[in-house]
Amino acid sequence: xxxxxxxxxxxxxxxxxxxxxxxxxxxxxxxxxxxxxxxxxxxxxxxxxxxxxxxxxxxxxxxxxxxxxxxxxxxxxxxxxxxxxxxxxxxxxxxxxxxxxxxxxxxxxxxxxxxxxxxxxxxxxxxxxxxxxxxxxxxxxxxxxxxxxxxxxxxxxxxxxxxxxxxxxxxxxxxxxxxxxxxxxxxxxxxxxxxxxxxxxxxxxxxxxxxxxxxxxxxxxxxxxxxxxxxxxxxxxxxxxxxxxxxxxxxxxxxxxxxxxxxxxxxxxxxxxxxxxxxxxxxxxxxxxxxxxxxxxxxxxxxxxxxxxxxxxxxxxxxxxxxxxxxxxxxxxxxxxxxxxxxxxxxxxxxxxxxxxxxxxxxxxxxxxxxxxxxxxxxxxxxxxxxxxxxxxxx
Numbered sequence: 001x002x003x004x005x006x007x008x009x010x011x012x013x014x015x016x017x018x019x020x021x022x023x024x025x026x027x028x029x030x031x032x033x034x035x036x037x038x039x040x041x042x043x044x045x046x047x048x049x050x051x052x053x054x055x056x057x058x059x060x061x062x063x064x065x066x067x068x069x070x071x072x073x074x075x076x077x078x079x080x081x082x083x084x085x086x087x088x089x090x091x092x093x094x095x096x097x098x099x100x101x102x103x104x105x106x107x108x109x110x111x112x113x114x115x116x117x118x119x120x121x122x123x124x125x126x127x128x129x130x131x132x133x134x135x136x137x138x139x140x141x142x143x144x145x146x147x148x149x150x151x152x153x154x155x156x157x158x159x160x161x162x163x164x165x166x167x168x169x170x171x172x173x174x175x176x177x178x179x180x181x182x183x184x185x186x187x188x189x190x191x192x193x194x195x196x197x198x199x200x201x202x203x204x205x206x207x208x209x210x211x212x213x214x215x216x217x218x219x220x221x222x223x224x225x226x227x228x229x230x231x232x233x234x235x236x237x238x239x240x241x242x243x244x245x246x247x248x249x250x251x252x253x254x255x256x257x258x259x260x261x262x263x264x265x266x267x268x269x270x271x272x273x274x275x276x277x278x279x280x281x282x283x284x285x286x287x288x289x290x291x292x293x294x295x296x297x298x299x300x301x302x303x304x305x306x307x308x309x310x311x312x313x314x315x316x317x318x319x320x321x322x323x324x325x326x327x328x329x330x331x332x333x334x335x336x337x338x339x340x341x342x343x344x345x346x347x348x349x350x351x352x353x354x355x356x357x358x359x360x361x362x363x364x365x366x367x368x369x370x371x372x373x374x375x376x377x378x379x380x381x382x383x384x385x386x387x388x389x390x391x392x393x394x395x
Contacts, residue, residue: 002315003361007293008151008179008352009319013245014204020248021206024241032240033229042240049247056254057196057213058187065212065220065230066243070178070199071102072223073212076234077174077195078106078145080214080221082115084172085142094136094144096120096128097337100151100176104333125286126155126338134165144173148180148191152334152350153285154294156184163192172218178202178210182253183260183291194218200242205249209242260355264292267353267362271295274366278373280386280395284335284348293353298340300395301383302347302376310372311349316365319350343382344394 004012024045030038032046047061054061067073078093085091095107097119107117120132128146137144144166149156159175166173174195180186181196182203188196195218199210214220226235272283272295280300299307304320311318320332331345340348351365377383385391 001361001364003317003357003365004354005316005318005351005357005365007354008154008202008291008350010201010207011204011354013201013206014249014252016252017205017245017249021241021245024244028240031237033227033237045244046238046240049243052247053211053250054213056250057181058189059213060216062231063213063216065214065233066238067210067212067234068208069201069210070100070176070197073197073199073210074100074102074145074174074176075106076212076220076223077197077214078103078110078143079223080218081143081145081172081174081195082110083221084219085140090140090142092116092118092138092141094118094120094133094141094171096122096133096146098122098126098128098150098152098155098334099145099147100178101333103145103147103176122337124339125289126150126153126284126334127286127289128157128162130158130161130165133162134169137165137169137171141169141171144171145176146173147176147178148186148196149177149184149291150285150334151179152332153296153338154179154290154352155285156180156289156291159191159193166194167192179291182250183257183293185257188213188215200246200249203249203253205246206242209239209246211246256355261292264353264355264357267357267359268292268295270359271351271353271362271365274362275369278370280393281373282395284338284340291352293357295351295353297349298335298344298395299347299349299373300344300393301380301386302373304346304348306376307347307349307369307372310375311368314368314372316351316368319352320348341394 028041030042032043050064051061054064118136120136148159163173172194175193176197178199181198194215196213201207220233222233224235275297282298284296335345
């Protein structure tokens with residue numbers, strides 16, 4: 001049996017996305033900036049995709065800017081908001097400790113350029129409390145950026161309330177919705193947001209395509225200079241085929257949100273219940289306010305990398321956190337932020353279910369993870385010290 005349980009890292013392209021994309025690779029391959037008929041047909045496809053995506057998230061077409069993915073969209077949103085703030089002397093940013101590195105690393109860069117950053121701590125369940133955000137906002141705050149759903153532990157944040165606070169205080173609000181778009185019901189107006197980031201490959205679209213929604217009136221800063229594409233805010237010939245595929249994938253995903261959520265939530269909870277029976281294991285993230293596909297656990301006394309390799313050998317593709325940090329030997333900053341000790345955070349596992357997950361697959365994962373954890377503990381000196389009382393259990 002092979003089970004792909006790393007859908008938070010990337011998803012398989014949908015048949016609808018592939019079929020929508022193919023003509024723009026083989027027939028309608030013109031440059032959308034060209035005046036001849038083939039180029040104009042490509043432009044028509046590009047603008048049709050923009051309109052469809054805008055409609056799906058409650059936006060206006062002119063508010064959609066296509067990017068290479070979520071990281072670029074995050075960067076452009078943050079750098080645009082801080083450029084606006086700097087013009088009036090507002091050089092303070094509020095975020096939180098469990099954001100994606102596309103956000104956190106950009107904030108570090110801005111700190112080196114003289115901006116001040118306040119990272120609000122989260123609860124042990126990984127929730128950003130609106131009151132903490134409100135208390136952190138200052139007269140010179142130019143931006144609040146809080147993700148909609150966490151990419152590692154799946155916690156869904158109260159972004160509507162945070163957006164209300166920002167609107168009342170006259171502060172721009174950006175949300176990284178890469179793990180939410182296509183998986184949770186979203187209307188950008190109801191979010192009270194000013195900017196939102198998304199990435200196609202998280203909802204069965206192609207890699208290398210994303211978009212930034214920026215409310216009309218928010219002046220975006222160009223990250224790439226060279227041409228007049230995307231209203232002069234992102235130079236470079238648009239990836240028309242990828243953009244058309246993104247619209248098709250998002251339409252299918254949004255149409256199926258209710259049915260998929262209803263189907264996946266009990267499977268997710270079944271997986272959580274089964275893994276919770278493993279001794280000295282703990283769920284990471286809020287048990288209720290979490291993405292319907294996300295399961296994240298820590299297992300005391302083991303190393304996450306060994307766990308992943310052995311699970312792969314047993315036909316389960318999983319991860320220990322964000323795919324963007326898979327080459328790092330450091331434990332997850334998200335797990336450290338919710339209070340997991342360094343050693344425990346090293347023994348983490350993220351399983352993110354796909355829409356085609358079954359009870360049989362869930363039961364296989366429960367059984368296999370339990371067996372692999374027991375096997376690894378069998379020759380772990382850390383586990384031996386815990387069992388012999390030379391060290392204290394944390395979980």
